[in-house]
Each structure stands twice: as C-alpha cells, then as structure tokens.
Amino acid sequence: MNSPHTLFEHALADAARLAEESLDALLPKVTGPEAPVLEAMRYAALGGGKRLRAFLVIQSGSLFGVDRRSLGRVAAAVECVHAYSLVHDDLPAMDDDDLRRGKPTVHKAFDEATAILAGDALLTHAFALIGSPEAHGDPFVRCELVTRLAQASGHAGMVGGQMMDMAFEGKAPSLAEITRMQRMKTAALLNFSCEAGAILGKASQPMRNALQAYGQELGLAFQIADDLLDAEGDAGETGKAVGKDAERGKTTVVSVLGAERARMQAKALAEQAVRHLDLFDRKADFLRAAAGFVIERRA
Amino acid sequence: MNSPHTLFEHALADAARLAEESLDALLPKVTGPEAPVLEAMRYAALGGGKRLRAFLVIQSGSLFGVDRRSLGRVAAAVECVHAYSLVHDDLPAMDDDDLRRGKPTVHKAFDEATAILAGDALLTHAFALIGSPEAHGDPFVRCELVTRLAQASGHAGMVGGQMMDMAFEGKAPSLAEITRMQRMKTAALLNFSCEAGAILGKASQPMRNALQAYGQELGLAFQIADDLLDAEGDAGETGKAVGKDAERGKTTVVSVLGAERARMQAKALAEQAVRHLDLFDRKADFLRAAAGFVIERRA
Numbered sequence: 001m002n003s004p005h006t007l008f009e010h011a012l013a014d015a016a017r018l019a020e021e022s023l024d025a026l027l028p029k030v031t032g033p034e035a036p037v038l039e040a041m042r043y044a045a046l047g048g049g050k051r052l053r054a055f056l057v058i059q060s061g062s063l064f065g066v067d068r069r070s071l072g073r074v075a076a077a078v079e080c081v082h083a084y085s086l087v088h089d090d091l092p093a094m095d096d097d098d099l100r101r102g103k104p105t106v107h108k109a110f111d112e113a114t115a116i117l118a119g120d121a122l123l124t125h126a127f128a129l130i131g132s133p134e135a136h137g138d139p140f141v142r143c144e145l146v147t148r149l150a151q152a153s154g155h156a157g158m159v160g161g162q163m164m165d166m167a168f169e170g171k172a173p174s175l176a177e178i179t180r181m182q183r184m185k186t187a188a189l190l191n192f193s194c195e196a197g198a199i200l201g202k203a204s205q206p207m208r209n210a211l212q213a214y215g216q217e218l219g220l221a222f223q224i225a226d227d228l229l230d231a232e233g234d235a236g237e238t239g240k241a242v243g244k245d246a247e248r249g250k251t252t253v254v255s256v257l258g259a260e261r262a263r264m265q266a267k268a269l270a271e272q273a274v275r276h277l278d279l280f281d282r283k284a285d286f287l288r289a290a291a292g293f294v295i296e297r298r299a
Numbered sequence: 300m301n302s303p304h305t306l307f308e309h310a311l312a313d314a315a316r317l318a319e320e321s322l323d324a325l326l327p328k329v330t331g332p333e334a335p336v337l338e339a340m341r342y343a344a345l346g347g348g349k350r351l352r353a354f355l356v357i358q359s360g361s362l363f364g365v366d367r368r369s370l371g372r373v374a375a376a377v378e379c380v381h382a383y384s385l386v387h388d389d390l391p392a393m394d395d396d397d398l399r400r401g402k403p404t405v406h407k408a409f410d411e412a413t414a415i416l417a418g419d420a421l422l423t424h425a426f427a428l429i430g431s432p433e434a435h436g437d438p439f440v441r442c443e444l445v446t447r448l449a450q451a452s453g454h455a456g457m458v459g460g461q462m463m464d465m466a467f468e469g470k471a472p473s474l475a476e477i478t479r480m481q482r483m484k485t486a487a488l489l490n491f492s493c494e495a496g497a498i499l500g501k502a503s504q505p506m507r508n509a510l511q512a513y514g515q516e517l518g519l520a521f522q523i524a525d526d527l528l529d530a531e532g533d534a535g536e537t538g539k540a541v542g543k544d545a546e547r548g549k550t551t552v553v554s555v556l557g558a559e560r561a562r563m564q565a566k567a568l569a570e571q572a573v574r575h576l577d578l579f580d581r582k583a584d585f586l587r588a589a590a591g592f593v594i595e596r597r598a
C-alpha cells in the first residue's frame with residue numbers, strides 16, 4: 001500500500017514530467033546564427049529542479065477540473081519565469097554564482113551576454129505562452145494570467161524583491177523588511193502559481209483568495225527552509241554553494257531568529273498555509289502535503 | 300502657412316508628449332528599499348528619444364479612430380520594451396556603451412545589477428500595461444497585443460536579433476544574413492508598433508498586413524540610416540559614441556555596400572514602405588512623412 005508521502009512524491013514527479021515535456025515542446029528549437037541564446041534557454045529551463053511551481057499550477061488547476069494541456073502550458077510559462085530569474089540572479093553583477101543544481105550556471109556554460117539574453121527571452125516567452133489561445137479558450141482568462149504574472153514577476157514582485165535583497169546586503173534590515181522582501185522575491189511567483197490554477201478554472205473569488213493566501217504562506221515557509229539549507233546544508237546534497245548568505249553579510253530570518261526559532265516559524269507558516277485550504281475537500285490533499293514537503297526538503 | 304514637413308514634426312512632438320505623459324503616469328513611483336530599480340526604470344524610459352515607436356502606434360491607431368487613452372498606454376508599453384532593450388544592450392557584457400542620448404547609460408548612472416533588473420522590470424511592465432483592461436475593453440484585442448509583442452521582442456525578434464548581431468562580430472555575414480538580423484533586432488518592434496494600432500482598431504486583415512509591411516520596410520530603412528550615422532555621424536549631434544561598428548568589426552549594410560549604395564538602399568526601402576500605405580487615404584500622410592524622416596534624420 002502507498003503511504004500518503006509516497007503518493008505526494010508521485011504527484012510531484014508527475015508534475016515535473018508534465019512541466020518538462022511541455023517545456024521541451026514549447027521552447028524554440030535550436031537553429032540559425034541565434035542558436036546560442038536558444039540553446040541557453042533550453043539549458044536553463046530543462047532538465048531539473050523540483051518543479052514546485054509547476055506542481056502548484058497543476059494541483060490548483062486540478063481542483064477545478066482544468067484540462068492537462070492548459071495546465072502544462074501555464075506550468076511551462078511559470079517555470080520559464082523561474083528559470084529566467086535564476087539565470088539573471090546568478091550573473092556576476094548580481095549573486096555571482098557558478099553552480100546551480102550541480103551544473104555550471106548559464107553565464108559559466110555560455111557567457112554573460114548569452115545569459116542576459118536567454119533570461120530576457122525566457123521571460124518574454126512566458127508571456128507568449130500564456131497569451132496564446134492554446135493556454136485557455138477564454139481571452140479574459142488569458143489576460144488575467146498575463147497581468148497577474150506581470151505583477152508577480154515585475155518591480156512589485158520578483159524584480160523588486162531581488163533589488164531589496166541586494167540593497168539589504170551588509171545592512172541590518174528588520175524582520176518585517178526581510179519578510180516584505182521575501183514576499184516579493186520568492187512568495188509572489190509561488191502565490192501566482194496557485195492563483196493561476198484558480199484563474200484557469202474560473203474559481204469563485206473566495207477559493208481564489210484561499211489559494212493565493214496558501215501560496216503566500218507556503219512561499220515564506222519555503223524561503224526560510226532555503227535559508228536554513230544555506231546555513232546548515234551540504235553542497236553535495238543541495239547542488240549549489242552553501243554558506244553564501246553569511247559570507248555576503250545577508251540578514252535572513254535564520255540570522256535574525258537563529259536556526260531553531262526559524263525552523264519553528266517555517267513550521268507555523270506551513271500550518272497556516274494548510275489552514276487556508278479548509279474550504280477544499282480531499283482533492284487538495286497534495287497541496288496540503290506540499291506544505292510539509294517545502295519545510296522538510298533537503299535540497 | 301505650415302509646410303507638410305512642419306506638420307509632421309508637430310505630430311512627432313505630439314506623440315512624444317503623449318508617450319512621455321503616459322510613461323510618467325504608468326511607471327511606478329520611486330519608494331521603498333527597492334527605490335534604485337524604480338528610479339532606474341524612470342531614468343531609462345523617461346526624458347528623451349524621438350519616440351518613433353510611440354508615434355507609429357498613435358498614427359496607426361488614429362487611422363481607425365482608436366481613443367487616445369488606449370494609444371497612450373500601448374505607446375508607453377512599446378517604449379518600455381524599447382528602453383529595456385537599450386539598457387540591456389548597453390551593458391558591459393553586451394555592447395559596453397557609456398553614453399546614450401548624451402547621458403550616462405543606466406549601468407553607469409546606477410550599477411550593473413540595477414541596470415539588469417531595471418531592464419527586466421521594464422519588459423515585464425510592458426506586459427502588465429497591455430494586458431490590463433485599460434489598454435482596450437476587448438480581452439481578445441489585449442491578448443493579440445500580448446502575443447504579438449512577445450513575438451516581436453523575444454527569441455524570434457529583438458533578443459534573437461541581438462544574439463545574431465553579437466555572433467556576427469568579427470565574421471563576414473552575407474547581406475541576407477545582416478538583413479534577417481536587422482528584421483529581428485530593429486524592424487520587429489517598429490513592425491509591431493504599426494500593427495498595434497491596427498489591432499487596437501480591429502482593422503481588416505489587408506489593412507493590418509499593409510501596416511505591418513510598412514513597419515517592416517521602415518525598420519530596415521531606419522537601421523541603415525542608423526548605421527550611416529555611426530559611420531559618418533557626429534557624436535555631439537547623435538548623443539552617442541560613433542564609429543563603434545567599425546571598431547568592433549561589425550559588418551553592416553554600410554560596410555558591405557558602401558555609404559552611397561547603402562543610402563540608395565535606405566531610400567528604396569522608405570519608398571517601398573510608403574507604397575504599402577496605398578490603401579489608406581490622406582489620414583496616413585504622417586506615416587508617409589515618417590518614411591522620409593527616418594532616412595534623413597541626423598540623430
């Protein structure tokens with residue numbers, strides 16, 4: 001008999017497979033003198049990662065019976081945005097990382113110019129994917145996805161959060177400032193991933209709000225777990241350099257509260273996330289299980 | 300009495316004013332710890348440029364009676380994409396330019412990380428602007444704008460063109476290869492600017508095609524004029540460094556054909572552009588005049 005844990009892992013692996021297949025089909029084929037940027041797009045977006053954002057799109061959408069083709073396409077778009085943000089954040093002028101999931105980062109495997117352009121192209125491609133009729137038959141739904149994705153990823157979301165993260169280096173931001181930064185930098189796209197399923201499924205406003213709130217808390221819990229891995233993790237297991245936050249003088253929830261209280265905080269956020277799912281039945285069990293997953297993961 | 304030339308200049312100045320006002324209203328206000336990226340967005344997008352793309356949106360849309368509020372918003376979105384492309388192209392890893400319109404480039408006025416993020420945020424903001432109901436009441440129209448803008452600016456458009464431009468450095472691309480590169484790098488967004496007016500105005504397919512074809516030829520003529528300015532222009536007049544193509548070993552239409560034949564080629568393209576407007580009446584006269592403007596401009 002399968003344990004709930006194993007079932008969750010199956011669902012996560014299934015989401016990863018759908019995301020990977022969709023990305024492979026929807027990313028441009030490598031050809032012509034512009035080949036390096038096309039190859040770098042594929043290098044950045046394919047072949048790895050937990051695909052947590054794809055999982056959230058797929059599971060949220062499944063609550064409302066959204067068809068798999070729409071889900072695959074929107075999951076691919078969200079993963080394109082995630083991949084773009086990693087490529088740009090890893091650049092020498094930003095976090096200057098050489099290693100990502102155990103592989104050289106894009107500017108190391110290619111060069112800086114190609115990495116900048118591949119990030120730009122992945123971001124742009126995400127909007128092409130969700131704006132197209134194949135994402136959903138109703139153009140109103142597609143427009144909702146476009147504007148909400150733009151808000152989550154732009155100056156009021158991921159980009160603004162990354163700017164704040166850099167501005168805080170060597171400073172001593174308050175816990176409230178760190179939380180606002182993480183809401184923008186990390187939680188916004190997880191939040192959108194959950195909301196996207198609701199938008200695709202034309203969910204009622206209360207259900208849409210609940211999924212957004214779930215995504216928000218999940219995102220904050222996820223980020224604390226990430227900071228704990230950086231503070232205590234193993235480079236071999238995580239596939240990226242560790243101890244970088246301390247090295248850069250980054251203030252995190254972990255450095256402010258200490259590991260033990262940070263871990264309790266992550267747990268409390270994960271529990272809060274799950275409570276937002278109270279108005280859904282057993283179909284939301286995989287989303288409930290995801291809250292445990294994000295705070296217990298080892299990589 | 301006003302000469303046609305003066306009337307055209309009035310129309311261009313009017314478009315620049317509308318673009319500037321719309322951008323000022325639609326770009327985020329500078330506040331919070333993320334202020335540097337917001338300030339850099341405004342620095343890059345406001346205060347200058349010919350606003351040719353805004354002019355094309357406005358003039359094309361005016362052929363179909365599109366209201367000024369929609370036109371201002373879509374023009375602002377196109378100018379955001381144009382500004383983003385300049386910010387990223389100017390980066391040290393790309394064209395490494397210190398001067399743009401007589402002002403320090405964004406990575407000089409701020410720093411590299413902020414320039415990368417400001418470019419990302421401007422690109423993202425463009426999609427937020429055109430995806431929103433204020434761009435047009437019909438969501439189908441907005442989706443068309445989103446997908447066409449994404450195609451024009453992504454891997455099959457501007458980003459791919461910039462990649463090709465860099466890949467061709469020190470090589471000897473054929474005239475056909477240079478033309479394909481310029482179609483993607485420069486003409487695609489001019490093409491979209493013209494098409495956007497037709498999309499907003501729900502123009503017939505022949506009219507939409509005609510405006511696209513006009514934008515395409517205009518874009519190629521524009522690029523040759525740009526290369527001529529780089530080869531023969533004056534830094535004081537153009538507000539940017541000149542002679543950079545030759546310095547970098549860039550093959551251009553000018554370096555292949557020589558200045559005289561390149562000038563004739565630009566003129567032929569501009570005339571061809573105007574012929575695509577034959578199915579429009581006198582209302583398209585400003586677009587006709589623009590073809591002369593792009594090949595005669597001194598900056």
